[in-house]
Amino acid sequence: MITSIAWKNIWRNRMRSVIIITAITIGMFAGVFTSTFYKGWINQRLEAGVETEVSHIQIHHPDFSENFELKNFIPDGAITSDEIARMDFVNGVSPRMVVQAMVASSETGTGIKILGINPEKEKTVTNLYSKVPEGKYFEGVKRNPILIGEKLAKKLKVKLHSKLVITLQDSQGHLTSEAFRICGIYKVGNGMFEEMNVFVMKSDLARFVQLDESISHEIVVHLKEHGQLTPNSEMLSGKYKNQLVQSWKQMAPELGLLNEYGSIYIYFFIIIILLSLGFGIVNTMLMAVMERVKEIGMLMAIGMSKFRVFWMLMLETVLLTLTGGFFGILLGIGVTFATMKSGINLSFYAEGLEDMGYSSLVFPVVELEMVCVIVLLVLMTGLIASVYPARKALKYKPAEAIRIDM
C-alpha cells in the first residue's frame, strides 16, 4: 500500500514530475547511447587491432624490433613455427619475413614495411584477406603480386594493377630494386597501418633480399581461446627463452588500455550525468516534501512510524528516478538496436579518425553487464537523492506540522 501511495504521490504535481522524468530520460538516453556507441567503437578498434593488425602473439629475435635488420631473424624459424602449430591451444601460425624498404610509384615514393607471407597461413592468424574491397587477396597477378593499404594507394596515387618499384638493401648489403604489381588494396580503417604495411609473397621477398625462404623474422600466433592469452603467452615465453614473445597487450599497449579502462570511462561518464541529475531530483523531491509537511505530520500523528514515512519518501524518489531511467535506458537501447546493423557513419570526421586507427563506421553494441550496472547506478542515485528531502520532512514534530498553514 505504501508503494502505491508513493507512486500516486509522484503524480500529484504532474507537470513537475514529467519535467524531471524527462530530464532523467534525456540524460540516461545520452548516457546509454554514448556508452553503447563508445563500447562499439572500442570493440571495433580492439577487433581490428587484434584480428587484423597484430593477431594474438608475436615472436621475434630480441634485437629485431630495434632496427629491423635482416640478420636478426629467428634461428630455426621454420622448426619453431611448425612446433607451435602443433600445440593444442594454437589456432594458426604464420611465419613472416619483414623488411624495411622504399616504395615508389610513377608519382612519388615513401618508406614502408614489407611483410613476406604465405597467404594461406596468414589467413589463419589475421582476417586481412577479408578486408580487400578492391582486387583480390593474392590472385589475379602472376608475377610479384603486392597487397597495399588504401591509404598508401592514395598517397602514391596508384590503382589496382598499377606497378610499384620497391628499393631495399638485400642481405648482402647491396641496394636493389624490383617491380611489384598491385593485386589488391586492403582497407582496415586504420590509416597508419594502411600507410605503413604492404604484403607480398614470402617466396618473392626471399628471392628479392637473397635469403632462404625458410627464414622468418616474425612468427604470428593465433590462439583458439583468446581468454587464455596471458597463460599461453607465458608458456611460449618460457619455451623460447632466447626469443622475444609478446602478446598483443604488450605489443600494442594502447589497445590493452582501451580494453581494460574503456568500461571505466563509460561508467565515469554516466556517474557524472547521474550526479547532475541527482541535484535536480533532490530539488524536485524537496519541493514535493516541503509542500506536504502538514500531511506528513498528520501521518506521524495517526501512527505512521518515522521509518515508514522515510520509506515512503524514499520509494517516491526511487520510483521517480527509475521511471526516467527506464525510459532513458529503453530509448538508448532502442536507438542502439536501430543503428547496430547499419552502423553510424562518421565519415565527416573519418580522415582524422582513421589516421588514429578508429573506423569511421561505428556499430554500437549493447552489453548486458553494462545495462545492469547502469540500472544499479540509477537506483543508487534515487536512493542517495532521497535521503536529504526525507530527513528534512522528518525533522518536524507532528503536533507542529499539523498546524502549519500551507
Added chain:
Amino acid sequence: MNVIEVNALEKIYNDSEVKVYALNGVDLSIEAGEFTAIVGPSGSGKTTLLNLLGGLDQPTSGQISIGGTDISKLSSSQLIDFRLRNIGFVFQAYNLIPVLTAKENVEFIMHLQNRPKEERLTRTMSLLKAVGLEGRENSRPNKLSGGQQQRVAVARALASKPKFVLADEPTANLDSKATENLLEIMEELNRNENITFIFSTHDQRVVNKARRVITLEDGKIISDVRK
C-alpha cells in the same frame, strides 16, 4: 473504568527566559464512553491538553495514564506506536491523504497496524456505512464535500479500534447542516458502540451535544460540568 487519568499535569514553554504555563496543574479523569467537550478561550491551553492526551507532545511534569500506560515516559517512537494502537484523531482540516480514495484512507491505518486484508476491507466498508458514505467509497477527498471528508476522518479514526477519539475543532470548517450531521453520527457511535469522544471546540452546537463540558482558562480547569 477510566480510560484517561491525568495528574498534576504541567506544560511550560520557555519563551526567552519567561516561563509560560500552557497547562498549570491539570487533574482529570475520563471514563470509557464519555462524550466530552473541552472549551475555553484562545490561549487557555485546549490545544496543549489535546496534544498531551494524544501523545503528540510531552508534558513538563505530571502523569498521563491511558488504559494504565503512563505515556509521559514513552520515547517518541514508542509514542508513535502507542498512538497507532490506542488513539483516534480527527483534525480541524480533515487531513485525509489526498491521493487515496475514502476507502483507502480508512483502510490505511489498519494497514499500518498490519491487520489482514480481509479484516481491513470488511471493517472499512462497515465504518463507511456507519458514517453514511456508502456509495462514495471510491471517491477521492477532492470529490467529497467538507462534511463528507470529515466523516471519512471519523471513520479513519475509528478504524484502528482506539481507546478514545480526540477531535480538534472538528466542526470549525463545516456549515451548520454538515455539523449537525457529523455530530449525529458521532453521538450515535458513542451511544451504540460506547466510543469515547473528546473534542476541543469553540462551537456552541458541539458544546450543546456534549454530555460533559470541561472549561479551561489560563492553563487550569475552571469548571467541569456533567449533564
